[in-house]
Amino acid sequence: MLKLRLKRTGRKKQPSYRLVVMENTTRRDGRPIEELGYYNTLTKESKFNVEKITKWLNCGVQPTETVSAILKKAKIITD
Known part of the structure; x- marks a missing residue:
């Protein structure tokens, strides 16, 4: 099952995340099918490819709870 989820990037204690499409059984930082944007938790900066x-x-891709909350906030x- 494909999921729309976050992949952690950045340094120690300075996380930023990429919004990716992945199989739900792959590890968090594994190879994504496609990258759709990014979200920085420290500066609240985000950029998403809305069309994709x-x-x-x-x-039919299902977003995780965190991703759906971020996407709702970004309208x-x-x-």
């Missing part, structure tokens, strides 16, 4: 995110969501998805 909606394409993957329409194909990409509505529930």
Whole structure:
């Protein structure tokens, strides 16, 4: 099952995350199918490719709870 989830990047105690499409059984920092944007938790800076995110969501990819909250805050998805 494909998931829309976060992949951790950055240095120790300075995390930033990439929004990626991955198989749910792969490890957190494994190879993604596609990268769709990034989110920095320290500066709250984010940049998402909205067209690709909606394409993957329409194909049936399930976002994790954290990703769905981030996307709702960015007004990409509505529930």
